[in-house]
Amino acid sequence: QVQLQQSGPGLVKPSQTLSLTCAISGDMITNNNADWTWIRQSPSRGLEWLGRTYYRSKWYNDYAESVKSRISINPDTSKNEFSLHLSSVTPEDTAVYFCARFLVPGSTYNYYDFWGQGTLVTVSS
Amino acid sequence: DIQMTQSPSSLSASVGDRVTITCRASKSISDYLNWYQQKPGKAPDLLMYGTSSLHSGVPSRFSGSGSGTEFTLTISSLHPEDFATYFCQQSYGAPYTFGQGTKVESK
Numbered sequence: 001q002v003q004l005q006q007s008g009p010g011l012v013k014p015s016q017t018l019s020l021t022c023a024i025s026g027d028m029i030t031n032n033n034a035d036w037t038w039i040r041q042s043p044s045r046g047l048e049w050l051g052r053t054y055y056r057s058k059w060y061n062d063y064a065e066s067v068k069s070r071i072s073i074n075p076d077t078s079k080n081e082f083s084l085h086l087s088s089v090t091p092e093d094t095a096v097y098f099c100a101r102f103l104v105p106g107s108t109y110n111y112y113d114f115w116g117q118g119t120l121v122t123v124s125s
Numbered sequence: 126d127i128q129m130t131q132s133p134s135s136l137s138a139s140v141g142d143r144v145t146i147t148c149r150a151s152k153s154i155s156d157y158l159n160w161y162q163q164k165p166g167k168a169p170d171l172l173m174y175g176t177s178s179l180h181s182g183v184p185s186r187f188s189g190s191g192s193g194t195e196f197t198l199t200i201s202s203l204h205p206e207d208f209a210t211y212f213c214q215q216s217y218g219a220p221y222t223f224g225q226g227t228k229v230e231s232k
């Protein structure tokens with residue numbers, strides 16, 4: 001059974017960097033059939049895809065246009081985890097942040113099958 | 126980006142009712158449509174993928190249909206544990222966008 005365990009602070013000051021980590025158990029971050037994703041949820045934006053990191057013989061990243069200039073998602077193969085860094089945060093970045101596995105089986109459908117527990121991050125001074 | 130629009134945004138129903146939720150995509154996504162159920166304070170749970178394939182362990186009272194730009198999720202007979210918020214999500218192309226959600230409440 002795959003489990004994703006999130007960690008990181010729940011309060012970040014405006015203009016600072018939001019950093020969260022997602023530790024993976026039951027799967028390898030180098031799984032060629034998985035994208036490791038960060039999604040956030042807020043009343044104003046709903047469920048918003050932020051970006052992903054994935055391994056297909058080498059590492060790739062994709063980011064949402066809305067945060068592309070401020071975001072970095074980094075895999076750590078030694079710890080089997082991946083992290084989210086979102087810089088220059090404002091109160092609009094206040095949300096529940098989820099990590100999730102997007103299963104990409106190849107010839108069939110893709111979907112989010114395992115999620116972290118969610119972390120409420122509040123941006124406030 | 127592909128926009129996903131759900132209707133209604135909320136509905137009130139009773140145990141035993143048949144419930145239908147609609148999801149529309151801003152362009153054709155073939156049948157690359159997933160449905161999730163979310164309860165308060167929890168992450169979404171996968172219900173259905175590929176429009177109509179039930180995820181492991183999901184009861185058969187849930188069904189999905191559609192193709193192209195219009196899709197439906199149907200609960201044939203609402204159970205108490207089905208009161209939740211439901212989201213559609215397209216897996217046709219990144220960014221894999223979600224609908225805004227439909228909250229199913231008790232009448």
